[in-house]
Amino acid sequence: MTRTTPTRRILLAAAAATVLALGLTACGSDGTGGMGGMDHAASPSATATATGSAAGHDMAGMSHGPDGGMSGMDGMSGMPGTSGAAADGLAAEQGGYRLDGTLSGGEYRFTVTGPDGKALTSYRPEQTKEMHFYAIRSDLSGFRHLHPVMSPDGTWTAPLTDLQPGDWRMYASFVPGAGSGAGTGLVLSRTAAVPGQAAPVPLPAAAASTTADGYTVTVAGAPKAGAAGELTVTVSKDGQPVTDLQPYLETYAHLTAFHAGDQAFAHLHPEAKAAEGTGGGPTLAFHAELPKAGDWRLFLQFQTGGTLHTAALTLNVAA
Structure with a gap:
């Protein structure tokens, strides 16, 4: 039998501590985040002639509390450090990219600052456009979806004339190049x-269909919060x-949604692309x-x- 001396006991304890430290280091973690969101209901709409650069609308009779949500949208998948606030489009900065802008004279001028x-x-086109810009009134009664033009210095200009008084949120949806x-x-x-x-407009109740410019749009489905x-x-x-729906942004319809209460943003992806001709x-x-969960305001463009x-x-999403 080997006798354990005081010196040997000290060496054994030190070795055990080293093994424990290495094990703890190997168990270290990093943070990543996720995202989600969308909606539907009954209310009138506006019409605009399609142009190559922009198409926007204030939606009369549409409204809600101040907010919207997102998921399955153009963005934020796999971005390091993405968490709830960043993943729903409500953050001004994410993954080293930052949005800054000013609303003045009927236009919103903004830039995206990169990690450098x-x-x-440098941007990569998403659904044929390098930038998708959205403006939504806090009660969800006003909506614009534009494709602004960028100047050589990286400044984007989105025309926003005739916006109703009140608080608005401006969103930039893009893929960095x-x-x-x-x-x-x-x-x-x-x-x-x-x-x-500012005169707040109540959010229309959830409904299965609505009309727009003589067309009837019906939405079917019962999505649950956090589930595909x-x-x-x-x-x-x-x-x-x-x-006879015509291709628009590579599909036959474009669908975005905003969550009542916080204006979280969501872009719902179509399951099929449009076929030319x-x-x-x-x-x-x-x-x-x-x-x-809760009410989402859905905007379908075709x-x-x-x-x-x-x-x-307006679509109500169950918990």
């Missing part, structure tokens, strides 16, 4: 105030199915993954005869 501290000028987040979709936002007497699901949209006119409709399927239509609905 310089204005980002340079920096540590190159190729990763991001949605950043900031708030801006339009001066004047499907929403099916059907477009008809005068009781007849619509089959053929008409789309009457039924369109969208992947929906809404991160929060094009016929060269004219872009926007339909707005």
